[in-house]
Amino acid sequence: MSPPFSRWSDPVLGTVDTQREHPGTSCPTDSQRRAPNLGDERAMMTSQGELRRKVKMGVRSDSWTQVSCPCCASDQVEPLVLIHLAPDVQPTTKKWIMSRIEAPEKDGGAALLAHPGEDRDGDIILVSAPRCTLLHVTEELGLCKLYEDGSMTPFSYQDRSSFKNIDDMQEFMTVAERQYVVKYELDSLRVQRDLYIPGLPEAKGLLRARGSIFQKLEKVGVIQAVIPLHDQSQLDSLAKAWYSGKQLWSQPLDSIQAYFGGSVAFYFSFLDFYTWALVPPALLGVVLVFLLPAGGAVAEAGKGDEDGPSVSGHMVQAVFSMLWSTLVMELWKRRSSSLSYRWGTLQLTERFAEPRPGYHGTMGYSPITGRLEPHFPSWQRNLRVGLVSLPVVGLFLGLVVLGIAGFYRGEALVKEVHEHRGSLFSAGLLYVPSLAHIVYVNFLGTVYSKVALALTEWENHREESSFQNHHTTKVLLFSFFNCFAVLFHIAFVKQDLPLLRKRLSSLLIVTQLVNQCTEVLVPFLVDRFLSSSEKNLKEDDPKVDKVRAQGSLPPFPGLFAEYIELLVQYGYLSLFSCVYPLTAVLLLINNVTEIRSDAFKICRLFRKPFSAPVSNMGVWQAAFEVLGFVSVISNCWLLLLSPRVKEFCQEAGYSSRNVLLFAILVEHVLILIKMILAFAIPDEPDWVRIKREEIEYHSLQAFNQQKL
Numbered sequence: 001m002s003p004p005f006s007r008w009s010d011p012v013l014g015t016v017d018t019q020r021e022h023p024g025t026s027c028p029t030d031s032q033r034r035a036p037n038l039g040d041e042r043a044m045m046t047s048q049g050e051l052r053r054k055v056k057m058g059v060r061s062d063s064w065t066q067v068s069c070p071c072c073a074s075d076q077v078e079p080l081v082l083i084h085l086a087p088d089v090q091p092t093t094k095k096w097i098m099s100r101i102e103a104p105e106k107d108g109g110a111a112l113l114a115h116p117g118e119d120r121d122g123d124i125i126l127v128s129a130p131r132c133t134l135l136h137v138t139e140e141l142g143l144c145k146l147y148e149d150g151s152m153t154p155f156s157y158q159d160r161s162s163f164k165n166i167d168d169m170q171e172f173m174t175v176a177e178r179q180y181v182v183k184y185e186l187d188s189l190r191v192q193r194d195l196y197i198p199g200l201p202e203a204k205g206l207l208r209a210r211g212s213i214f215q216k217l218e219k220v221g222v223i224q225a226v227i228p229l230h231d232q233s234q235l236d237s238l239a240k241a242w243y244s245g246k247q248l249w250s251q252p253l254d255s256i257q258a259y260f261g262g263s264v265a266f267y268f269s270f271l272d273f274y275t276w277a278l279v280p281p282a283l284l285g286v287v288l289v290f291l292l293p294a295g296g297a298v299a300e301a302g303k304g305d306e307d308g309p310s311v312s313g314h315m316v317q318a319v320f321s322m323l324w325s326t327l328v329m330e331l332w333k334r335r336s337s338s339l340s341y342r343w344g345t346l347q348l349t350e351r352f353a354e355p356r357p358g359y360h361g362t363m364g365y366s367p368i369t370g371r372l373e374p375h376f377p378s379w380q381r382n383l384r385v386g387l388v389s390l391p392v393v394g395l396f397l398g399l400v401v402l403g404i405a406g407f408y409r410g411e412a413l414v415k416e417v418h419e420h421r422g423s424l425f426s427a428g429l430l431y432v433p434s435l436a437h438i439v440y441v442n443f444l445g446t447v448y449s450k451v452a453l454a455l456t457e458w459e460n461h462r463e464e465s466s467f468q469n470h471h472t473t474k475v476l477l478f479s480f481f482n483c484f485a486v487l488f489h490i491a492f493v494k495q496d497l498p499l500l501r502k503r504l505s506s507l508l509i510v511t512q513l514v515n516q517c518t519e520v521l522v523p524f525l526v527d528r529f530l531s532s533s534e535k536n537l538k539e540d541d542p543k544v545d546k547v548r549a550q551g552s553l554p555p556f557p558g559l560f561a562e563y564i565e566l567l568v569q570y571g572y573l574s575l576f577s578c579v580y581p582l583t584a585v586l587l588l589i590n591n592v593t594e595i596r597s598d599a600f601k602i603c604r605l606f607r608k609p610f611s612a613p614v615s616n617m618g619v620w621q622a623a624f625e626v627l628g629f630v631s632v633i634s635n636c637w638l639l640l641l642s643p644r645v646k647e648f649c650q651e652a653g654y655s656s657r658n659v660l661l662f663a664i665l666v667e668h669v670l671i672l673i674k675m676i677l678a679f680a681i682p683d684e685p686d687w688v689r690i691k692r693e694e695i696e697y698h699s700l701q702a703f704n705q706q707k708l
Contacts, residue, residue, distance in 0.1 A: 078128055078178070079126040080127060080228065080229060081126070081179060081228055082124055082125075082127075082227045082228075082229055082548075082550060082551060083127060084124055084224045084225040085125065085222060085223060086224055089199070090199030093200060093222060094116065094199075095198075096197065096199070097223075098116065098125060100213055101127060101189075102114050108189075108192050110185040110188065111130070111132075111133050112133060112186075113127065114126070114128075115128075124547070127182050129181050131169055133185065134178060134181050135160060137184055138177070138181070141184075143344045143345065144341075144346060144695070145163050145172065145344055146164045146165070147162060147164070151691065152342075152344055154347055174257065174259070174261075175234070175258065175259055176258060176259060176260055176611050177261070177613065179228040179610060180612055182228075183226065187212070187214065190210050190213065191207050191209060191210070192209060194206065194207070194208055197216070197217070200222070208363070209372055210372045210373050210374070225551055225555070225607075227551055227607050228607075228608045228609070228610055229550060230550060232546075238256070238603070239603045239604070241255065242255075242256070242599045242603070243595075243596040243599040253268065253269055253272070253339070254343075257343050260609070260611055261609075261612070261613070262345055262611055262613050262614040262615075264559070264611050265339075266617050267617070268595070269336075269339055270566070273331075273332055274332075274566065275591040275594075275595065278573075278588040280324065281321070281324055281573065281583075282584040282588045284581065285317075285581035286582075286585060288316070288581045315639065317577060317578040318578040319635075319670070321631060321635055322574070322631055322674065323673070323677070324574070325573075325574040326628055326674045327681075329624055329625050329628055330677065331681070333621075333683040333684075334682070334683065334688075336615075336616045336617070337616075337683060337685070338685060338688055340616065345613045345615040346615060346692055347696075347699075348613060348615055356462065358457060358467075360460065362374065362375050362376070381461070384458065384459050385459055385470075388455070389456075389459060389474070393452075393455075393474055393477065393478065396444065396448050396451070399444055400441075401485065403437060403440045403441060403444065404486055406436075407434070407436075410433035410436065410437075414430050417429060444482070448475075448478050449475065452471060452475055455474065456471040456474065469619055472619045473619070476564075476623055483568045484575070487500060487575075490503060491576070491641070497579050497638070497641060500576065500579055501579045504572065504579070504580045504583065508572065512586060550608075554605070554606055554607070555607050556607055556609040557606070563620050567620070567623055567624065567627070569587050569591075570627055573587060575627070575630065575631050575634040578639060579638055632670050632674065636663050637663065639663070640660070
């Protein structure tokens with residue numbers, strides 16, 4: 001008796017029929033799991049037009065791998081990832097890639113489902129994942145899922161029947177998680193021995209043992225992109241609730257996490273939280289500037305910093321900024337832990353990671369896994385970091401200082417020329433140093449970003465997390481220095497607080513205008529006019545061309561620049577707002593539109609990004625906390641350098657030495673207060689702490705039972 005057929009609905013290729021196993025068949029063991037039945041022949045269409053006609057007629061297609069495991073039986077094959085190949089890829093190469101994708105893990109494959117797209121000669125491969133693969137990788141990653149008692153519990157494959165929605169993968173896992181599972185498995189594809197990739201010349205087709213298959217194929221140009229596919233109906237629904245609604249700040253964070261993944265969701269969660277946190281300093285700034293008199297002895301004498309706040313206003317703003325920065329980050333930690341529990345990433349597994357694709361070295365057997373893999377001594381990496389990377393980073397920081405010196409020198413020269421000539425031409429020259437400095441800074445930042453990435457690659461880090469941390473640290477250090485060096489020079493070297501206030505206000509206003517133009521107006525015009533003809537074309541094309549068209553979108557640039565922008569904002573507010581209390585007001589206005597513009601960009605203008613499960617913002621959270629501590633020093637010394645505070649101290653008869661000692665004392669007291677606040681406010685709410693301890697307790701019990 002032949003096994004029954006079930007009709008699987010494929011949103012790209014129509015309805016696809018595939019076989020189920022006999023109901024009584026048992027599930028495979030771990031060594032046999034996720035083993036697709038490759039078959040002797042693959043039913044492939046040789047004519048793209050013929051395939052399209054048959055798809056429209058609902059003719060049966062066998063191009064999806066038939067799954068041999070009964071627990072993988074599903075009512076729907078969901079294309080998750082598009083692999084875009086080079087236009088001249090050979091059919092034998094494409095067939096070999098698909099065979100590696102489909103092969104079981106015990107044979108060195110990814111145990112996924114593959115479809116050739118239009119035909120075997122085409123330049124796309126569609127990839128999905130069977131139920132077994134999704135469940136096993138969920139366990140490997142340490143994701144928590146909804147248990148039968150309603151709590152979030154680390155998923156266990158052996159106890160899978162006790163989890164809710166286990167029979168419906170679209171309910172059990174988010175689409176972002178399912179797509180990440182595919183990427184996770186594709187990245188793990190490695191060959192067991194040296195071989196030549198079929199269809200490629202021997203010169204570039206050699207793949208060494210334990211080498212990453214996809215990294216090699218991308219390097220030689222066979223694979224041009226690996227793209228998670230959009231679900232247009234789900235995307236439209238999310239966009240409507242996200243940036244097309246009437247509410248200014250409300251964001252569907254759970255829907256964002258489900259569709260775009262944890263890293264994107266945490267960024268928008270922090271942007272939302274930070275925007276709300278700007279309301280108190282914005283209100284304080286309005287009160288200090290518009291509702292309280294400037295006051296102070298200096299103002300009464302008609303000299304000095306007449307436009308600034310009074311002595312009491314300086315003190316209130318400085319102390320408030322320091323305490324505000326501490327409370328914001330401590331409260332964000334609590335919110336972050338709550339979100340990580342809700343999204344099932346509170347207890348991500350810390351596993352022994354495979355070497356990252358770019359890692360290279362002398363081949364040898366790992367003492368931990370026993371597998372053949374590259375080995376690169378850590379002392380060599382440390383030498384590269386200490387003797388090359390650090391000096392190069394220092395060189396670029398020196399170039400920033402050189403740019404500042406050139407700016408001041410150029411400004412002095414054009415002022416001298418204008419004083420002597422006083423012509424319209426010389427008046428125009430006054431703007432040249434500023435424009436030249438902006439161009440120089442932007443050019444230097446562009447060059448440095450490429451150099452930082454190349455340096456981190458050359459350092460040859462084994463784990464992806466180590467690579468990202470070193471790369472992020474390099475960029476953060478340069479960005480901080482590049483953005484704040486001029487302000488620190490004006491504040492602490494020139495000690496010109498009126499100039500600092502004017503420079504800060506101009507930076508905020510100009511930056512907002514430029515950002516709103518580039519992030520709102522330009523994307524709107526591109527989406528409205530330049531993309532309109534492409535949209536109309538897609539509506540007349542077959543569905544498979546809609547999938548292909550996603551590869552024509554530019555890749556998502558990542559959240560690096562967005563986090564840098566928030567970090568710079570946070571620095572302006574926490575470091576210098578005591579000299580310009582309206583800083584928070586300008587930032588608040590900017591961020592209200594920033595939420596919508598960032599949402600519009602990620603939904604409409606770029607390819608959908610892969611997003612790994614994360615439990616927090618990672619290294620960015622530490623960067624914000626470091627700025628909070630630097631703000632104590634900055635605000636204390638800005639307060640000390642204020643003309644009105646100086647005048648106040650002179651009238652009170654305080655010597656310069658006593659004022660300096662008092663400032664140092666206040667600085668240490670405020671740092672101590674920050675540390676006490678950070679210690680007194682738990683990083684997790686009590687209910688999250690209890691849940692986390694329950695998870696650790698049950699995990700320990702399960703481990704002890706396995707040992708018995």
